[in-house]
Amino acid sequence: MEPSSRHLSPSLLTPIVILLILACMPLVGSRFFIYLVSGILVTGLLATSLNLVLGFGGMYQFHHAVFYGTGAYCTALLLTKTSLPAWVAFVSAPIGAALLGLVIGAICVRLSKLYFGMLQISLGSLVWAIVYRWYSFTGGDDGIHGIPLPSWISGGKPAYYAVLLTVAVCFFLLHRIVESPFGRIFQAIRDNPVRCEAVGIPVQRHQLIGQVLAAAFAGVAGALFVVVEGSVFPDMLFWTLSLEILIMCLLGGWFRFWGPMVGAAIIVCLRTYVGSYTEYWTLILGVFLMLIIFFLPDGVLGLAERLTRRNATASST
Amino acid sequence: MLHVENLQKSFDGFMAVCDAHLVVSKGDIVAVIGPNGAGKTTLFNLITGQIRPDRGRVLFKGEEITGLAPYRICERGICRSFQIVNIFPRLSVFENVQVAVLAHQKRALDLMKPARNQGKTETERILAGFDLLDQKDRKAGTLSHGDQKVLEMAIALGNEPDLLILDEPTAGMSPEETAHCLALMKRLSAETGVTILFCEHDMEMVFAVSTSIMVMQQGKTIIQDTPQAVRASREVQEAYLGECPNAA
Numbered sequence: 001m002e003p004s005s006r007h008l009s010p011s012l013l014t015p016i017v018i019l020l021i022l023a024c025m026p027l028v029g030s031r032f033f034i035y036l037v038s039g040i041l042v043t044g045l046l047a048t049s050l051n052l053v054l055g056f057g058g059m060y061q062f063h064h065a066v067f068y069g070t071g072a073y074c075t076a077l078l079l080t081k082t083s084l085p086a087w088v089a090f091v092s093a094p095i096g097a098a099l100l101g102l103v104i105g106a107i108c109v110r111l112s113k114l115y116f117g118m119l120q121i122s123l124g125s126l127v128w129a130i131v132y133r134w135y136s137f138t139g140g141d142d143g144i145h146g147i148p149l150p151s152w153i154s155g156g157k158p159a160y161y162a163v164l165l166t167v168a169v170c171f172f173l174l175h176r177i178v179e180s181p182f183g184r185i186f187q188a189i190r191d192n193p194v195r196c197e198a199v200g201i202p203v204q205r206h207q208l209i210g211q212v213l214a215a216a217f218a219g220v221a222g223a224l225f226v227v228v229e230g231s232v233f234p235d236m237l238f239w240t241l242s243l244e245i246l247i248m249c250l251l252g253g254w255f256r257f258w259g260p261m262v263g264a265a266i267i268v269c270l271r272t273y274v275g276s277y278t279e280y281w282t283l284i285l286g287v288f289l290m291l292i293i294f295f296l297p298d299g300v301l302g303l304a305e306r307l308t309r310r311n312a313t314a315s316s317t
Numbered sequence: 318m319l320h321v322e323n324l325q326k327s328f329d330g331f332m333a334v335c336d337a338h339l340v341v342s343k344g345d346i347v348a349v350i351g352p353n354g355a356g357k358t359t360l361f362n363l364i365t366g367q368i369r370p371d372r373g374r375v376l377f378k379g380e381e382i383t384g385l386a387p388y389r390i391c392e393r394g395i396c397r398s399f400q401i402v403n404i405f406p407r408l409s410v411f412e413n414v415q416v417a418v419l420a421h422q423k424r425a426l427d428l429m430k431p432a433r434n435q436g437k438t439e440t441e442r443i444l445a446g447f448d449l450l451d452q453k454d455r456k457a458g459t460l461s462h463g464d465q466k467v468l469e470m471a472i473a474l475g476n477e478p479d480l481l482i483l484d485e486p487t488a489g490m491s492p493e494e495t496a497h498c499l500a501l502m503k504r505l506s507a508e509t510g511v512t513i514l515f516c517e518h519d520m521e522m523v524f525a526v527s528t529s530i531m532v533m534q535q536g537k538t539i540i541q542d543t544p545q546a547v548r549a550s551r552e553v554q555e556a557y558l559g560e561c562p563n564a565a
Contacts, residue, residue: 176431180428180432181426181427181432182425182428184412184419185419190407191406191408194367195399195404195405196416197391198387198391198403199388199416199417199421199473200391200420202386202388209426213428255407
């Protein structure tokens, strides 16, 4: 968040290079690998949308997955139950999630810190219970499978490119928001809400807008999940997933824009590779997490930044 | 400009402020003095909306502002600094002041234009006035206590207030820093014409800068008058100045 211009070129260059590498991936990678990277991108977008309110807004967003699930179900239901064009189904995801964010947010922003989080968990669980129980409409705990996707985004490579493009656009927008006056004031609210009120900022309104924006991006991630998996299930709205993406933010470094993406990559890879050896992969994650909390309070990216800075000062002297 | 009438506030039965009166005219530098626990900070919190009064009225520019939300009161032109340092520790010094400038310029909801260069001239002008320009990229939380107190004031000026309220601006400052702060307040008042309301324990400073002094004791206003009249007042001497040989 240091706004100095000398970091501008690498901070602009790195994402472009990474984007190019990712764009070339299908030419070399296996199908499984492409699928894995798609999963990381979707989860990374979800975690970054959470971090907009968590790391930059200082809001205890404990049940962010509910917006993700809502987006996914909006898309899935419109694709399976209506004959509307596919783009309507995809556009409905961020809109549906944002509307839910508006409702839940309007109730929750009146409370602060932990109480905000607790109330959000209960309201979110309510939405989960509805989805879980309403067999005739949402398919209940079976979810919805075999969602008919338009041919230009179904299957490995087309789906991958659709995900990559959408995630890239979303990251660009999220970055703009974080760097905008809105984002700067959001960070000020995180640091000191009382002082923010005193300099003329309606804190609750600002938090509500942040909440709606974050929910909309989570909804996009939900729609992308449908593109990758072709199915949805109620676990997407369950609070354990919210906890998992919260951990991704902490793991990667929640005061840095790219932190949650790094965290998402680590956890998805851990789950995929360690998960194939033992079903107790969360045990390893737990140990990992404890070490992080004790030794790297700034997350993995914080450590990386510290190391590069130390190298830079060492080489300059 | 500011009229406080019969203001009252109790916390769980404890009368923090009862029967407080205050008049601040345009261009004044008004000091509120009184022993610890007299209710000075509570009075300021009541004026700027951090807490709501039980009774009484606050009028600003002829309009009632009693019990409005702090941001609404700020929009009307009252800004304040806090007794205990109350800044944005993770933001840079520049960003600390810029937040107030952006809020004042009604850009808080701008989502797409980079914030980096917005309100830059205003922010840098304020920082230059407080000798903080050379530290503008430092994280505010790493400044010395004295500098944080100065930044505290600088943030309050970001909104270009008509009335600036300073709650013990020199608390915890060294004698040199206090003198510097004093000069700063005088210069602000002379250059920008901003009206200042402050409370302070340093009697020398109070009598050196203020044009009017209000004395509080146990939540009540004893007197508000010119410094000479307050110094001469027998009631005040008994209540307060007797404890403080500096002022005699």
